Amino acid sequence: MFKLVFYLDFHFMPAPAAFGPSSLRPRLLALAAVTSVEFIENGMVMFSASQIMAGLQLSAADFAFAYTLYGMAAIFMLYKHQWMVERLGYARFVMLSLAVFGAGSLLCASASGLSLFAAGRLLQGLGGATFFTAGRLAINEMPAESRFAGLLVFIASLLGGSALAPLLSASLMALGGWRAIFAFGLPQVLIVAWLARGQLARTVTPPELRSEEHWGWLLWLCLGVFCLQYAIQSLSLAGSPLTRVLVTALVSIAMLSVFAWRQWRKDRPLINYRGLFQLRYLFGLAMYFFGYFLIGVAGLMLPILLHGVLGLSLLATALISSCGLAGTVAMALTHVALARRWPWHRCYMLGGLALYATGCLLLAMMELPRGWVELLPATLAIYLAIPWFLGPVAFGTFSGLEAKVFSHGYQVKNIVRQLGLSSSIALTTLLLHRLEHSPEPSGLLEMLAGVFVDQAAGTPMLQASQQVFGLTLLAILPVGLVVMLQRVFR
Template structure:
């Protein structure tokens, strides 16, 4: 039941990400307009992660999760019936607000299980989530083939209804007494929403306007960081804050957040690059590309379950983390070596390896980050962790876009590496063989840069003394 609630958002997000080009074509949207919808999704998601505990205290988990499912379903209806950017972006914002807290809510419900059943419950929880992610490319390709892109959103409605029917009798109605609830003035919450929008806007605008209007991008980013810092300082001083930062200021937790960010960045970067490489660089058909991507993500499920089994016998997180990073670097070098060869068969092994390896890095982080967190602030700790997840994924797409544009332009015309026209070609359908070849080579270059970054991260993991 817990896993079913959480996998709804993971499945939908995976399908929308894979089918981005089909949705853009169906709605007649450019890449920048589509990215704006993703920006609103991110803003709504992070805002609701801030408000997660506030809502639970007043509504109880049963009403909160059922309301979130209804909001997510309403967003799906708006997206499915949209004929332009406005309605589609509104629908995605509602889905972000409704779906972002499923992960935290599901994880918090795990703590209600008996101690003896908790490890098995966590395995089912993780396995269901990763299974939904692995299924999403094939599900998206199949639905588009059968009924078009709108089916991606209609398909989640019966799933939401089924989950609500199963979960409702099993979720707690308990609320928090009024005197013990977290609190914040709505004016400050409005300021938080504006600051989050500015941050997500800066990350999105950097993909398209960093070299045209760098001042605007950096100003928005700096202003948002300053505003969020002020909000965090205010929360630090409050007796009943939305997020108790004082209780989270613990060395192991802080180190875990850093490694979580790196892990989600690697997931986001590979998830961004692989569809571009296979569908546009190598120009595979959608079903063929979806099969490869689903196989890669299925290896993540195998990796996560394998790590969980081995970690019970050999509790050496640093060894697992270094092993995972070494395999990530090896897979990235494989992409760098063969992405431009034009033969997708050569990229099967790196695709499977990158999926298999990342859980060996993230798994020990997940097991060790919350060890010293007090039960009273565990929900806050998980809220912050999921905010870090959202930021890591967003920054990965931004960094991947900028690096890909740079290398794409270099390969397409080394004498004139202009960013403007390269960006337009990148985000359209590269119809000429030269464009596809340049895109494949550029993808390989970005994977090589990723390998270099992973080697640096390995050095950090090797010398740190927290996760040993």
Template sequence: MSAVPAASSSPSPSLSDGRPTAATGVAGAPATAAPLRTRLLGIGALTGVELLGNGMVMFSAAQLMHALGLTAAQFGLAYTLYGVAAIVMLCKHRWMVERLGYRRFAAGSLLVHAAGSLVCACADGPALFMLGRLLQGLGGATFFTAGRLVVNTLPPANRLAGMKAFVTGMFTASALAPLLAALLLETVGWRGLFLAALPWAAVVTRLALRHLPTDITPPEARSQAHWGWLLWLAVGSFGLQYAIQAIGVAPAELPMLALVAGGSAVALLPFAWRQWHHERPLLDYRGLARQRYLVGLCLYFAGYALIGASGLMLPWLLHVAGGVGLGATALVCSASVVASLAMALFHLMYGLRWPRHRVWMLVGLVLVGAGNLAIARTGTEALPSMVCAGLLVGLALPLFMGPVALNTFIELPPEVLSHATQVKNVVRQLGLSSGIALATFSLHVFAGGEGARAGMGGWIADALRGLAAAGGEADGLVAARLVFALLAVGVLPLGVVVAGQRVIR
């Protein structure tokens, strides 16, 4: 890893107004220090670190569980530890940048993330795997946020290009994840999923770190540590994340898990109250109490829940339940994400020229519902039809998420933009977790797994066995198809909310 220059003591524009002068471009570096293209490559590479690694892990969940002897609950606990570490670091993001500067912070995060990947690669059971995922969460949480905030350090004329680089990095990493995971599983083995993070870290170091701001914030303007409250946040977040993921593997415990989730959410209120009243908080909510921002957060949560659920279920339906080969499954999943990239860039170009944001969102939701319904109705043997259905879902999601992204932050004062991005990415983590939990819970209930018959799913399981016998399909395959049907139905109330709201129009 290249040496990190000493940080200066001037305030960082990337954390304040986001409006660098033409002379500085990226904070702490002259505008002529590097070609714009290299900076844009750096933004894309930085943004993709977490998405590539997490995408490979989620795609390979069944193989990892088999190789390491993990139960579904243990794999879910590892995911919870990753999520809690990510949430804590997202809340600590600004605090770290104020003291280290973005370049040092990103370099340290890359080291921690690489160390976590190495621990996972060396794991021979649940304990080391969970430790590695915890370290990956601590190191990887910063990259998505950093990639977005560094766009604000570009000169105003170049920020659209910066956003294109951010979006391209995000979707390219997500599209590569299934293909790379399938290739590594079939050639190197599951350990290669984590060892691949090491050369990627070297690429990011080469492309991104030298263009990141080195500025630090003067001591009198820095947010304070709040270590006790941070521990409180970690405990509350763990309870909430654990309850969310456990719903999918232990539906019979739903009342107790709901109690744990509710209690954890209530326990987080003192942390939020303390931050609200503190002079120099970790997260400054006071400037975020804007109707447009709050509505945007709710829509972000819903969108990421859809992404989490469909992202988990598509490879499960094709490979685990349907018996489609790993390579073909990866191609279907990656094609869907490539379609998302194309539509996201299209919307970025034309969404502001035709700013009928509610229309874009409603069209996206209609297509999401149609795509999920098509997946539910298509047999896994009809792979071309399944590809078309996956492409439809991929095209649809940016039509919903794009207007949300364009509108959520526009009324916020520049000085709270980094806080707003941190909070939004916490919501992103919770939305993904909730979507995955919803999908696994529904799959468990529909398939009549342990506890489902004693709970709410016995009659559903019996009906599914009848359908499976009539159609010559396994119970699990029918259950997976019904999860997609549930996702298709689930967009209806969301569409009603989008059509009825008067904030993002």
């Protein structure tokens, strides 16, 4: 889906340069190719989630488990990103990541059940986590006169890959079914490797300046992340004991806290938490998490609504999704133009949340639609809201960081991004499944059904979708209140 980070600060990065000396055009082409890999693949997987689950006969819990493994592997590699670059250089590291990503794509394409599919997604997470950070940090290493061009290419690769993903997914499934989505990863990595050849720096960091970390502690981190996401998912599973969920969540938080404490005490930490412990940065991370959580909800639910509820063809669904995503470009550029003259970050963030909430309200209260045109206002509102919310967050989060910790700050931000997305996809998948098959809602779900759902109209899938958007609307309200009252991003 459209993981939008449009607005970048240009600080010197202490890590090795991502791109070596070369003429500008091949370097920009390599930047676009490397950056777009994960965006295209994940966008296709989110768009075709229902078809993948049906083809592999996966339950909602199975699909959520595979996505959790992907997120856990990506977070592991994001923590290890600078460590790997310092020892391998970007040329070997990116090529190795492409090979791992391609191997994961092959496993997913040949899977016949959960085990092979989950293993493939884990490998895709290990390989795919490299590309976004590599592309982002490469811009800071470009000559000053080339950075604006690099910024435009970086943005275009994010938005272009995200907008292309639904159409590409529908076309590939028409040709070869859901397996073609993952088979596409093999020629994709070969093309990217060819475009990036000779453009990636081979510089490594001297041994005395390299970060240190024991692999065992990173495995400890992965276990903590997995337990935390398991606890989040279990909240939406019918019959999950609340006590066990809370205990799992507390244990995972304790494990992650121990890891952070150990990093805090190290002289050459993998992540310099001491340098990142700033109110502006921490608030920005919280907003990033919520923004990417909203992206995950939209990326999963809107195709399900258009294809699963309305019965539109995959191609028609893809066209609507791609057009909506393409509209985010105009909204992002509008925000850039306005923010340069009127940097009212809080107003833009509130506007984005209000627009997203309006889309959720329209979808939660709709009757059985007679055509896709009736869904268009709500769909566009949700798609166009994200740049207005995440744009100011990206503007403000990194502005107070020193140059020596900026790369660490961006690594942690990408970890939060991945955690927000994977949690969102897993939780939304399980919640939708539970609501669709729950005969009698209770508690908050019963209240939502009474407010938003006409029990006499619509299919169970439509009613479940309405409740998901209703819950999302309720989640936006307290965040909007926090944004309104805070004084960090003005």
